[in-house]
Amino acid sequence: MSSFKHLHFIGICGTAMGSTAAALRTLGYTISGSDEKVYPPMSDVLRQAGITLTEGYRAENLPAGADLYIVGNAISRGNEELETVLERKLPYISMAELLKQEVIQGKRSFVVSGTHGKTTTTTMLAWIFEHAGKDPGFMIGGVPENFTSGARFNHSDLFVIEGDEYDTAYFDKRSKFLHYLPECVIVNNMEFDHADIFPDFAAIQLTFQRLLNSVPRNGLVLLNGDDKNCTSLKSYAPVKTVGTGENCSERILITEASPEGTAFEINGVAFSVPMIGEFNVRNAAMCVCAARHAGLTDDEIRAGLETFKGIRRRQQVRGVVGGITVMDDFGHHPTALRETLRGLRQKYPGQRLWAVFEPRSNTSRRNVLQNDLIEALKEADGSVIAAVANPEKVADSERLDPETVANSVTSAGKACFHEPDTDAIVARLKAETRAGDVIVIFSNGGFDGIHGKLLAALA
Template identity: 55%
Template sequence: MSDKNKFHFTGICGTAMGAVAAAMKQRGFTVTGSDSSVYPPMSDFLRDQGITLTEGYAEENIPADTDVVIIGNAISRGNPEAEAALDRKLLYHSLPEVMKEFFLRGKRNFVVSGTHGKTTTSSMLAWIFKSAGRNPGYMIGGLPKNLGCGAHFTDSEFNVLEGDEYDTAFFDKRSKFLHYLPECVVVNNVEFDHADIYNNIEEIKLTFRRLLNVVPRAGHAYVNGDEQNCLDVAIKAPCPVTTVGFGENCALRIENVSYDTGGSSFTLGGESYSVPMTGEFNVRNAAMAVAAATFAGLTPNEIRAGLETFDGVARRQELKGEANGIKVFDDFAHHPTAIRLAVQSLRQRHPDSRLWVLFEPRSNTTRRAVFQTELAESLALADFSVVAAIPDLHKIPENDRLNPDKLSADIARLGGTGWYLPDVETIVAKVKEVAKPGDIVAVLSNGGFGGIHQKLLAALA
């Protein structure tokens, strides 16, 4: 690829696509791009870099002298630019392939993977490196508050990458993380998810085994020693493996844990650490970040300083406002385990409050019946649970759809109070009717949920 210098990005406004496009422009390459929706802040950022942007997809968007077309993960067959790249026999690549060749080869790449916690853990690790003066490159599928953007590439020897098990592109069905040339891998947990591309947990375990299979002998893998799926994945791994967790069988044990309303503290490897976040899962995330940073050669004091100043990630239990004594939080949780952990953490932070969970089943997995029982069990842990209408339900086969009426009935059967409400206005009205000062309202969605946060705050005020 190195003799090519004109690149066109199809789907350029994604966080990672935009960051890589900007980094390539900074290195002197000619970069153009298009996307179905071009809007700030990414559009402003890219134009500030001198990148020509086109809204909408069309064959003529790809300049005649383009050397390589980078095709985003969201692009499928039928897209005019994907079809043009095939028809014109152009060289085309996925984003992970381009990252591998231009930004990752020869570097010390730290890949944080797992069903849950990878955004927070990779954000913690990148901030620990940055606060210690290591100036890492990073690519994270969220917005770390300390870093200001989700992706940035530098000349540092270190890269921190959120390792996604989702597929790479329409022409490459391997997991993205298999392209990242990892020296160090974190496996937080392994559960069933992405029901649109995986049929069962065994297929997911297989792709994590493949990830450990490309870690070099001088590298390292840190896996959750308290979870059987992680232990299964690590069996026969050709790289050194350290189990991390609370259990007695873990090689690196998390001990002396204490929680208060403002944060958590623990010891790992004989050193004490604290993080300004609550909940067992955040202690696990922090312990994994500590282990990886220690492998990188950072001192306990450098790691401590980074953890203690970590500001978190947007949409991870982020307080959006307070009205009439009722706090409204935003959270990305959308898998039953993540919902359960979010409830647990909010209970620890607000032990005397009634807890509401407003859940929008948007992901390809939660719109399906596969988690019918598990969702009810997690949502019943809140005092009040509201299940919103399921978007694009017609795209799921009828016999495979989540049944929201059954879900709310099961929440009640398990001791919770649950409603299935069809739209944002009805949900806001229900919360306004029942909520009282001191309540906590957590909005759980991996999308925008119709701007419900501000609508709630306005109604409650």
């Protein structure tokens, strides 16, 4: 622990900021923080941890005795607290740099990166370590079912962290994961995303290459061997390629798929995971290879995988009414939608699948992946696409056209409807669905409470 005692977080209620603040509190730091919107569940978590919270950003919120001010990723110039920090020449830092200095330095850092699957893979690896009695530290950008919180900082030499390629802070436009001092890096996959900060795919390749450049020679890089974007990366550290292709050094073979889970082999060694779809098998295979690097036995790894419970908002059943299953999923990239729908075919064989999609993320609101979205929605038996969230933030020429998406999917033989608001979506689904159907709602936000409204309407 450093000489810092009191830390003040500007923007404390974000998932990562809040989890970091609460975990640092358990190490004995005095923590305070402010946010524009202070509401449950994060506000409850922080107050229960003994953290002083202030709603709104004002100069008087800044505690005079703080040693360091942490500026959140969502904070920009013009924020009253930030402006005061700058004017008073107070010491400030990004959350990612704080983690590097106060938490990760000196540990065996396992960084899980990629466009998709980061949260699940990070949680799975942390749980494998936990189940084996290794008491790892971790930082997860979600709510893990196997743990009571999304972050734990302790004195274990093992630390597992979700490596986000998004930028760090208004004053540091590098990807967050470039601060995480990896001994082992997992690259699950690599696609164009975050259209608001990356001008093109080459910029994404560059930031992932920089991540690999930080892995020491006694570390390990695990790449998706079936993704040519991943295998194009170079490394000074040893590399293992993980995938189903014959050229992969760690070759995956799925041996059994049931509604309850999936059995697979890696180079002939058997494992299983209580999850569906090839996508989750790939996540699990990465964890097997990373855990072996950490020194765990295959028996320890198997036991961890078989008791993994997953992540909230990842294929989470919110209710079953009249034989209709309503499910919540965080997916917001066409590839994530496609792979989730394919996996759900394994879990619900012979049942009709409905996909409901809210274009809410900075990339999905744009038309850059519009054709990919059309192809993804064709995987469902029927689908509904909502209006673009905050459309004024995207130029007309760059904005996704939900009407075109709906017409294109429908003309391919799969019914797709574009509805203007949540009530219209609920009415449409009530009219179109029947007992035995499965409705999966894809959104990276609250989606106007649609899950509860839909369950109520179906009842």
